[in-house]
Amino acid sequence: MDLRDTAQFLVQGALAAGARAADAVVGESDGLDVGVRLGEIEKLKRARERRAGLRVFVGDSTAIVSTADLSHDGLAELARDACALARLTAPDPLAGLPDPADLATELPELDLYDAAVETLEPAFALAQAREAEAAAMAADAEIDNSEGAEFGGGGGTVAYASSLGFVGAYTGSSFSLVVTPIAKRDGAMQRDYWYTAHRKLAALEAPAAVGREAARRTLRRLGGRRVPTTACPVVFDPQMSASLIRHLAGAMSGRALYRRSSFLLDRLGDTIAAPSITIIDDPLRPAGPASRPFDGEGVASRRRTLVEGGVLKSYLLDTYSARRLGMRTTGHATRSAGDEPGVAPTNFYLEAGPHTPEAIVASVRSGLYVTELLGFGVNGVTGDYSRGASGLWIENGELTHAVEEITIAGNLLEMFKDIEMVGSDLIFRGSAAAPTIKIGRMTVAGA
Amino acid sequence: MLDSPQQFFLERFGLTDRNLDRVLGTALEQRADWADCYFEYRVVQTASLEEGVVRKATRNVRQGVGVRVLAGTRTGYAYSDEVSLDRLELAARTARCIADESGGTTSLASTMPARGPHDLYAVTPAPIETPLEEQVALLHRLDAVARAADPAITNVLAGIGIEHRVILVATPSGFVVGDVRPLVHLSVTCIAERDGQRRQGSHGGGGRFAFGELVAGRGEHFAREAARQALVNLEATPAPAGTMNVVLGPGWPGILLHEAVGHGLEGDFNRKGTSAFSNRLNTRVASELCTVVDDGTIASRRGSLNVDDEGTPTGRTVLIEKGILRGYLQDRLNASLMKMPLTGNGRRESFAHMPMPRMTNTFMLAGDDDPEDIIRSVDHGLYAVAFGGGSVDITSGKFVFSASEAYMIEGGKIGRPVRDATLVGNGPDVMTRITRVGADLALDDGVGTCGKDGQSVPVGVGLPTIRIDGLTVGGTQA
Numbered sequence: 001m002d003l004r005d006t007a008q009f010l011v012q013g014a015l016a017a018g019a020r021a022a023d024a025v026v027g028e029s030d031g032l033d034v035g036v037r038l039g040e041i042e043k044l045k046r047a048r049e050r051r052a053g054l055r056v057f058v059g060d061s062t063a064i065v066s067t068a069d070l071s072h073d074g075l076a077e078l079a080r081d082a083c084a085l086a087r088l089t090a091p092d093p094l095a096g097l098p099d100p101a102d103l104a105t106e107l108p109e110l111d112l113y114d115a116a117v118e119t120l121e122p123a124f125a126l127a128q129a130r131e132a133e134a135a136a137m138a139a140d141a142e143i144d145n146s147e148g149a150e151f152g153g154g155g156g157t158v159a160y161a162s163s164l165g166f167v168g169a170y171t172g173s174s175f176s177l178v179v180t181p182i183a184k185r186d187g188a189m190q191r192d193y194w195y196t197a198h199r200k201l202a203a204l205e206a207p208a209a210v211g212r213e214a215a216r217r218t219l220r221r222l223g224g225r226r227v228p229t230t231a232c233p234v235v236f237d238p239q240m241s242a243s244l245i246r247h248l249a250g251a252m253s254g255r256a257l258y259r260r261s262s263f264l265l266d267r268l269g270d271t272i273a274a275p276s277i278t279i280i281d282d283p284l285r286p287a288g289p290a291s292r293p294f295d296g297e298g299v300a301s302r303r304r305t306l307v308e309g310g311v312l313k314s315y316l317l318d319t320y321s322a323r324r325l326g327m328r329t330t331g332h333a334t335r336s337a338g339d340e341p342g343v344a345p346t347n348f349y350l351e352a353g354p355h356t357p358e359a360i361v362a363s364v365r366s367g368l369y370v371t372e373l374l375g376f377g378v379n380g381v382t383g384d385y386s387r388g389a390s391g392l393w394i395e396n397g398e399l400t401h402a403v404e405e406i407t408i409a410g411n412l413l414e415m416f417k418d419i420e421m422v423g424s425d426l427i428f429r430g431s432a433a434a435p436t437i438k439i440g441r442m443t444v445a446g447a
Numbered sequence: 448m449l450d451s452p453q454q455f456f457l458e459r460f461g462l463t464d465r466n467l468d469r470v471l472g473t474a475l476e477q478r479a480d481w482a483d484c485y486f487e488y489r490v491v492q493t494a495s496l497e498e499g500v501v502r503k504a505t506r507n508v509r510q511g512v513g514v515r516v517l518a519g520t521r522t523g524y525a526y527s528d529e530v531s532l533d534r535l536e537l538a539a540r541t542a543r544c545i546a547d548e549s550g551g552t553t554s555l556a557s558t559m560p561a562r563g564p565h566d567l568y569a570v571t572p573a574p575i576e577t578p579l580e581e582q583v584a585l586l587h588r589l590d591a592v593a594r595a596a597d598p599a600i601t602n603v604l605a606g607i608g609i610e611h612r613v614i615l616v617a618t619p620s621g622f623v624v625g626d627v628r629p630l631v632h633l634s635v636t637c638i639a640e641r642d643g644q645r646r647q648g649s650h651g652g653g654g655r656f657a658f659g660e661l662v663a664g665r666g667e668h669f670a671r672e673a674a675r676q677a678l679v680n681l682e683a684t685p686a687p688a689g690t691m692n693v694v695l696g697p698g699w700p701g702i703l704l705h706e707a708v709g710h711g712l713e714g715d716f717n718r719k720g721t722s723a724f725s726n727r728l729n730t731r732v733a734s735e736l737c738t739v740v741d742d743g744t745i746a747s748r749r750g751s752l753n754v755d756d757e758g759t760p761t762g763r764t765v766l767i768e769k770g771i772l773r774g775y776l777q778d779r780l781n782a783s784l785m786k787m788p789l790t791g792n793g794r795r796e797s798f799a800h801m802p803m804p805r806m807t808n809t810f811m812l813a814g815d816d817d818p819e820d821i822i823r824s825v826d827h828g829l830y831a832v833a834f835g836g837g838s839v840d841i842t843s844g845k846f847v848f849s850a851s852e853a854y855m856i857e858g859g860k861i862g863r864p865v866r867d868a869t870l871v872g873n874g875p876d877v878m879t880r881i882t883r884v885g886a887d888l889a890l891d892d893g894v895g896t897c898g899k900d901g902q903s904v905p906v907g908v909g910l911p912t913i914r915i916d917g918l919t920v921g922g923t924q925a
Contacts, residue, residue, distance in 0.1 A: 037520075037719070046525040046541045047799065048534075064505040068528035081506060088579040090500035122544065147721055147842075182721055182842055189723065191842040224843075226919070229689040259497070260602060260645060261638060338491075338507035375847030376836040377869040377921070381638070381647045386686070386869040386921045388838075388847030405845055407869045407921020409688060445688035445871075445921040 003028060004169050006070060007161035010054050013079030014163075019056040019086070021097050021163045022079075023297065025335050026052045026070075029156030034125040036133055037148035044122055047154070053337030056082040060091035066338035094323040097297065102319075102329055103166050104300035107293040111286045112172035116201040117155040125151040128177055128207050135211030136181040142222065143215055147180035147191060153201070160335070166298040174289070175201050179214040183222055190221040192372070197430065199287045217371070220392065224404035226446040227393060233367035234408055234442045235360055235394065238425060240370050241434035245279060245350050247378050247385070247412055249432070252306060252314075253343040254321025254332075256380060263383035263413060264312065272312045273416035276353055279307040281316070283331070283346035290346040290431035296335025301346070304330060310417075318343050350434035353422025357436040360421045362397035368444055369394050370408065383412035389444075406446040415439050452615045452625025456486045459510070460530040470532070471619040474516050474539040479546040481517040481779065484535070485756065486615040487798040490575055495606040496586035504579060513798040514538040517780055518546040524801045564624060564760050565753045567746045568655035574631045575611035577658040582607045585633075585662055589670040593637050596674035599681065602638040605670070607631070609658065616758035624758040630654070630749065630905060632893070633661050635670045639677035646683070646866075648676030649851065650833075652892025656747040669892070676833065676852050679864045686853065686868035686922025692825045693870065693918045694856065696832035697818070697889040701908030704739055705809050705897065706837040706846040707874035708732075712766050712774070713792075713804040713899075714781030716841050723844030723875050727772050733878030735770040736814050743791055743807030749893035750808035750907030754791070757802050761791035766809075767878070778804045796902040806897060810909030814884025818912035821883045823859040829868060829920050830854045830861055844874040869921040877915060885912030 001009070007024040014022035028050040035043040052075065053066035063085035067078050133149035152175070159169035178195035194214035196205035236244065248264075256262035264272065273279075283301035285291050292301060297319055306314050317325070318333035318341045333341035361369060374388035386409035392399045410418075423436030457463060467484070474482040488510045495503045511528035512535060523545025525538035586605050593603045610630040617623045634651030650672035652665065695703060708724075716722035724732060733739070743752050743761030752761045757779050765773045777785070778793030781804055794805035822830060830853065837848030850868040854861045890909035897906040 041521050041545065043522045043524065043801065044542075044545050045523075045801065046538070048527040048529070049799065050528060062503060064503070066505075066507045068508070068510055085504050085506055085579065088583065089494075089504050090502050092500075092502045095502070145720055147719070189721070189842045191721070191840070221843075259604070259638070260640070261647060265645075338505060340503060340505075374840065374845065375838050375849055375869055375871075377847070377849040377867060379647075379867050381645050382866075384685075384867040384923075386849070386867050386923070388845065388869060388871040388921070390845070404843065405871055405873055405919065407688070407847070407871050407919065409686075409867075409869070409921050409923045411923075443688045443921075443923045445919055447690055447919070 003157055003159035004161060004167050006052060007159045008167055010052060010075055010079060011161050011163050013076050014054060014056045014082060017080045017083040019058050019083055021057040022054060023097060023160065023162035024052065024054045025337055026159045027156060027337060029154055031152065031154030032120055032122065032125060033150060033152040034122055034129055035148050035150045036126060036129045038146055039130060039134065041126060042148055051337040054078055054082050055340065056086050057096055058083050058086040060093050060095055061086045061089045062095050063089060064338065064340050094320060097162050097164050098299050098319040098329055100164050102299045103164065104168065104294035104298060107168055108284060110284060110291045110293060112170060112199055112291060113155065114173045114200045117153050117173040120153040125153065132177055132179045132207035132211040135208035136179050136215040139212055139215030140219055142183045142185055142219060143181045144184050145182040147182060149179040151177045160298055162298055168294055168298065170293055173199055175204055177204060177207060177210055179211050181214050181218045183218045185222040190218055192217040192221055199289065221390065221402050224390060224402035226405050227403055227444065228447050229445050231441050231443050233364045233438055233440055235364060235367065235369045235436060235438045237369065237371050238427060238435055240373055241350065241437045242432040243373055245348060245434050246432050249316060249345045249348055250380050252316045254315055254317035254325060255343050257315060258321050258324035261381045263381065267312050268315065270312055271310050272413060273307055273310040274419040275310045276422045277307055277310050277416060277419060278305065278351040280305055280351060281345045281348045285347045288347040292346065295331040296333035296341045299329050299331040299333065301331055316343050316345055346431065348432045349426065352424050352426035352435050355421045355423050357423050357425050360423055360436050360438050361394055361399060363421060363438065364394040365396060367394045368403060369399055385410050385412050385415065406444055408442050408444055410442040415442065452613050452627060453623055455613055456615050459488065462532065466532050467617055470535045470539050471617065473536055474514060474543050479516045479518050479543060483515050483616055483618045485513045485798050487511060487612065489610065489612040491608065491610045492575060493606060493608045494579060494582045494586060496590055497604050498602060499590055501583045501586050509797065511798040514542045515801065516542040516545055520784060521545045522780065522801055526799050562760050565744055567744065567751050567753055568629060570629050570657050573611050574609045574629045574658045577609060585666055589635055589666050592667050592670040593635060593674040596671060597678055599639045599641045599678060600637050600674050601640045604636040606634050614756065622758065624754055626753050628655065631656065631658055631661060633666055633669060635673040637673045637677040639681050641681050644681060646677055646680035648673045648680055650676065651894050654747050654749045654893040655751060679852060680866055683864040683866035685924050686865040687920055687924045688922045690917050690919050692828035693915045693920065694822055694825055694828060694830045695910060695913050697885065697887045697910055697912050699891040699908065700831060700834060701810050701891060701910035702834050702837050702848055704811055704910065705806060705908050706839040706848055707872065707877050708739055708766065709806045709809045710839050710841055711844060711874050712776055714775045714777040714785060715804050717775050718781045718785050722841050724772065730772055731770050732772045732875050733767050733770040734881045736884040737767055737770050737878055737881055738812040739767040740765050740812065741776055741806055741809045745808055748808050748907050749895065749905045752807060755793045756795045757793035759789045759791045759793060761807060764790045776804045776806060778802050794904050796904055800902050803899060803902065805899065805904055806906050808890065808907035808909065810888065810890060811911060813886050813888035813911045816883050816885045818885040818887050821885055821912050821914050822856060822861060824883060824914065825856045826858060828856045830856050831868065839874065846874055847871045865922065871919045871921055877918065880916045881913050882916050883914035887911050
């Protein structure tokens, strides 16, 4: 049975079992993952998953169920179970499917699939991983061990149907290569990693280049030490900048807002960042890692400016959170088979600015260049931020020694307003992307 | 109990003992060192309260099988959530590819511990049978308890999760072992608001016991604690930044051991020489006040297991004895390659994951000091009693964890609460800085989930009150 038919069958089953409305999501995926370590095969893993999830509205009460049993009997039982469960939950007049006007009416072609995934052979995957690891190991004598290299490829289809008559599906693929070398100096070890990931096999960066970059990132961590506790400018490399905008996305989420657990509550239209900051969410980016023709409720995807010139222009909303906030869904419902819709950005990025990363580092007399952040010290309610960090110390505009075992702390709202420079080096590597940025002043805790 | 999982799976998937033998035979046609099938069936039911009502309930059923073949240091793994003879044979053929080029010279016949499987959490009726009405009633009561704490509590989020997991490990040699694993969990989060300030407090817990245990007082305790913590955080001022003496309270702050020590003692990292603790067996890695164990055999605990996910009975492993590194945590692959005994720590998140060495319940044994004396011994420092979470870089040993409830200590007395203090340090170093260990060992309330390499498993931690000299605290107040 086509996955769309399975989804529609589930919706029909729910209506037959007494639901007023229902929607279903059905997914199927296959994948291959291989790992090598020190040149030898370490693992080969084949995955096959499929799953069906159903949300029902019985009167104004809701329940969500899922199963991997996609037989007719299994699906019919799932629909009955869902309705029985919903009868035990409290009604909520705001619960329900989207306004039909918001549904996607045509599904844009987003170039998400590469048929190379169907013929991906372990021998090829192993060769890619081996080449990447070998390049890292050959980069320097101080690289003397490895956590290995992994190559993965997979493909899958997601279908969604609802009792509004919507039905749609899309198929995507993904490929990735990651290398994690280990370097040693004076008995102390450091590791770092580098990766490439894309929906198209041919768009992956060359394995040797990934390996060399992994080696460069690992080597520069050697000899790390603490610095004295101080307040100073902090430069975030692109990966770390991307983590900052992810935190912002968490606070923009409608689910956090109606629960009053976001530091962006009631801030629409306010200046929440420096004037140089513009943040975009674009689910329609061709071959984007998080691109999709419709969201987890069948709502049309649209490119959207969330922060423009430092002003908060939009939240990220699904149907329910939008109704709670008296707003309209922005098409950001994410869906896993077994849970109610969540809210998350898609391809989410901070627009590039005018400065080269070198010029940003050169502008700092004494400060920190952050290349890794560790731990969970981000409070979504207050925006308070305190995370373990490592990176490089900047002295007179130049990167000097490695720094580790320190924390950086501030408040996300103040940090975003205090962004003094935005880099020109925006590269789309994952679903959240940002260039190098410089924050004027944060607390660095160390020795 | 040990036979019933086998019957359960054979009936559920329409298989016979002979089918199973044939599949495992397929996996071993090549020269493999070890092969196993891992069958799993799991039901997870949740109910969530928000704004005074339970509007959400979920029920998810997962089932599937993973086939594993080991050859030397190689692992072949294939899994599917369709379980049929065809799928099993395909998975076995895929997994055994790994052995194709292998010499297959390593014997993976690691010595099984000389103990049978435990019986640590037989619960009848299974918690998953708890009627939703009873769960809803408990959530309503907890909402009322939390709100009664103070008018400043403006919202309460509370959730119950009940899991029922049946597993079966089968090998070509005819070794078959199963386990039925109940797990209940309750969490309460309170939002407190006053003078335009919003703060949050959370508490929760659970274990492998009957749902009634949560009803009998434990749940209300969690609700009161969540409300209290939210109210404390309303008063909290920014945390200090810099190096100071830190006192950790008993129980959940044992997450320090999990991050600073536990991960670094997992067999895989040590076999590969990638842990900050590699090659340090029988050397001093902590102050002599420290004895740290991992114990998967404590009845009803969240981190406990009758057998691990390779069928090995769990045990109690001394990791650090009076400051000396004594042992690693092992799964079958790493124990065999390191020629060390199995410890019953081969765990996996599900049939879709390969086993790895993982912790169970990790804690420090009690010392002699009066906890109040330990606090009095600090002139200026931090007292941390609750944590949000932590993480570690195994290779460099650097760890970070975030306090969700902490206070300044001034002149030996607990003073003002501070918010969002992050503690950062180096695992092998921090353990040598432990200068006082209290007599008040407590295990956590059953809330821990450990993530490693993308796999989450339930764990426990425990700690007596301890004093650590010279730890970096990362607040905003330099």
